Amino acid sequence: MEVFLDIGFTLMGGPKDSPPKMIRHVLNLEDDCSEVLYDIVFCENHQTSDSLVNSLEKAFGLRINSDQRREIANFWQMQYVSAYELEGASAFIKNLARSGLGLHIVSNLWLPFYQKFKIVFREIFNMLSSETLSFEEGIRKPSLEIYRRASDRSGALLAESVMVGDSVGNDIIPCAELGMKCIWFKSRPMEKHQLDSKRYLISRYIDIYEANSLGEAQAIIERILLK
Ligand SMILES: [Mg+2]
Incomplete structure (x- = not known):
C-alpha cells in the first residue's frame, strides 16, 4: 500500500x-x-x-x-x-516506512516552505519515494490532475492508496473522489460549526477516517492494512 x-x-x-x-x-x-x-x-x-x-x-x-x-x-x-515539525511527524514517517509502506508527498507550497521542509525532515527525507509539488508541477490541489500525476510517478494504484491531510477541500474530497482511502488529520482546532460543516461535506464518501494526531493516523493505517 x-x-x-x-x-x-x-x-x-x-x-x-x-x-x-x-x-x-x-x-x-x-x-x-x-x-x-x-x-x-x-x-x-x-x-x-x-x-x-x-x-x-x-x-x-x-x-x-x-x-x-x-x-x-x-x-x-x-x-x-518559523516553519516547524508537527508533533510526531518524523516518527510517523519512520514507522510507516518501517512497515514497508511507500511514502509520497503531494503538496501545495512555494519554495521557502519546501526548503525548510527539506531541512526539518532531512533525517527521513530519503524515506520518501516521490514528491509532487505544486510550484514544480504548475498545478495545485484540489485538482484531480495533481493526484493523478502523483499516482503515475509513484506507480501506486489509487484504490489501494491512502491520503493523509489536514484540508477537507484540498486533500480529502479530491482523493475520496479518486477512490482513495483518506485520513483527515484535524491538526488545528476549529469551531464546532466548522467541524460540523466539514463533516457534512465528507459524509457522502466511505473510507474517510478522522485523526486527532499522527499517532492516531498511524493506528488507522495499521487497521486498514489488516483488513
Ligand atoms: Mg495542509
Missing part, C-alpha cells in the same frame, strides 16, 4: 495565514482575485520573492510599492524561519 502525505499543517506548521491570504491582505486585493493569486504563489516556480512580486505586478496590473515589497519579502523569509 502507498501513503500520500500533505506537508502544510500535516507534517509541518508555519505562520497561521497562508502565503496567498497574506499577499491578498498586503496588496488589498479583492476576494475574486483568489484563484489567480493562488496560481501565482503555488503554481509558479519562483526562486526569490522579487520574482514573485514581478509576476504579481504583471498579473494584476499593479505597481507594488517598496513597503509592500518588503512585507512580501519578510513573509517569504518567515515561511522559512
Whole structure:
C-alpha cells in the first residue's frame, strides 16, 4: 500500500495565514482575485520573492510599492524561519516506512516552505519515494490532475492508496473522489460549526477516517492494512 502525505499543517506548521491570504491582505486585493493569486504563489516556480512580486505586478496590473515589497519579502523569509515539525511527524514517517509502506508527498507550497521542509525532515527525507509539488508541477490541489500525476510517478494504484491531510477541500474530497482511502488529520482546532460543516461535506464518501494526531493516523493505517 502507498501513503500520500500533505506537508502544510500535516507534517509541518508555519505562520497561521497562508502565503496567498497574506499577499491578498498586503496588496488589498479583492476576494475574486483568489484563484489567480493562488496560481501565482503555488503554481509558479519562483526562486526569490522579487520574482514573485514581478509576476504579481504583471498579473494584476499593479505597481507594488517598496513597503509592500518588503512585507512580501519578510513573509517569504518567515515561511522559512518559523516553519516547524508537527508533533510526531518524523516518527510517523519512520514507522510507516518501517512497515514497508511507500511514502509520497503531494503538496501545495512555494519554495521557502519546501526548503525548510527539506531541512526539518532531512533525517527521513530519503524515506520518501516521490514528491509532487505544486510550484514544480504548475498545478495545485484540489485538482484531480495533481493526484493523478502523483499516482503515475509513484506507480501506486489509487484504490489501494491512502491520503493523509489536514484540508477537507484540498486533500480529502479530491482523493475520496479518486477512490482513495483518506485520513483527515484535524491538526488545528476549529469551531464546532466548522467541524460540523466539514463533516457534512465528507459524509457522502466511505473510507474517510478522522485523526486527532499522527499517532492516531498511524493506528488507522495499521487497521486498514489488516483488513
Ligand atoms: Mg495542509
